[in-house]
Amino acid sequence: MIGQETTARQMGFAPWEVSFIANPYPVYAEMRGRAPVLYDDQTDHWLVSRYADVNALLRDRRFGRTYLHAATHEEMGRPAEPEWHAPFWHLIRSGILDMEPPDHTRVRRLVAKAFTPRMVENLRGRIQGLMDGLVDRVLGAGEVDLIASVAEPLPVAVIAELLGVPETDRHLLRPWSAEICLMYELNPSDEYAWRAVKASEEFSDYLRALSRERRARPRDDLVSAMAQVLDDGDRLTEDELIGTCVLLLNAGHEATVNMTGNGWWTLFRHPEQLERLRADHSLVANAVEELMRFDTPLQMFERWVLEDFELHGRRIPKGAELGLIFGSANRDSAPVSTTAWGRHSAGSSWRPRSAPCSSELRTWSSCANPSGSRTTSSGDFGSWSFASSGQWMVTSRTPRLLMAAEVAPVRLQTLIST
């Protein structure tokens, strides 16, 4: 255990600095070894970095994604949110991610009745078609931003398809989602908060109208299924349905964009692994799991401390906030698999591993198309020969922080060789 005087910053934990974001792993290794529980006054988080601790805390009811089921803001020693933030919080708290049992259990059961593995499986062909279209556009284009041209549009299109948002309205989704996520920046400014509130109102109004339309005239989509679902006389309220749609869009695409960026960035730095994938597509499912472990797309999740407790000799009071560093836990040498995500993990039908809207298909598709090409690397920000007709070059890692330590996506350019 390190002395009280050593701070997270002194150990190198600086989630807003590009150099830290580019490679946080040496700092995490030191934290795991010397300070597995470390208070960070920069973010007001107790940082937890070892796999065993993160895994155990995620399953422990003494910690919550929210605390309002157990205590008031005052009891937790936290300020109440300003009243004008209400539309944002109402929307977020209507989605299962920010619920705790028994609400979480009830709503998740209802959503799972509508959002079935079969519904996801039925999308497989459509998703492959979307992916092929995006890849075709990239191949042969002179200069391409992998994030903007592939990583972002695919998950948004897939989720729109899944929900049943008409094609003419799909361009609205990503901007709404991005605006809503502004509230999750570290210490969001009033301007960011206002934009998040406005987008929450607009998106809610849109989904309310859509769900009423689908309730009256159901189609073969998730909004219709959720509007119809009935379990022992119980059904989703309109707010719960809307909250779930927004959650699916936000949770479903931010992580996959990051996963795609980080995954490709890793493959470009390990060209021999990319070669193995191209040669044997049966390795892709494992590769996706391993890429998620190796450069975890969502680096940190938070939990509220609902009662005083002690960990590795540090007393952590009720009202504190834990920063569970998945990125570090997944590099702990003790475990062999990705961090198990507790009761909020997106279960069998939603887990990236089994769903065709997963990175699996995208990696497969992108690997498959330029088959036979060669990739070489020349250092971390080097250039890459991706296909015989072109060259890929990593130009920057944009520090787009969502949560405290989200790893930034990579931006890629292809330069046609003449």
Ligand code: HEM
């Ligand atoms: C690489 C891709 C993904 C990663 C790394 C990821 C990661 C996570 C994590 C870590 C959680 C738990 C958060 C917590 O406990 O605080 C979570 C929850 C969730 N994710 Fe994902 N996710 C991914 C893709 C998706 C997709 C594609 C969807 C849906 C289309 C989705 C929907 C959800 C939902 C609905 C929850 C909340 C579950 C609940 O509270 O019961 N995720 N995800």
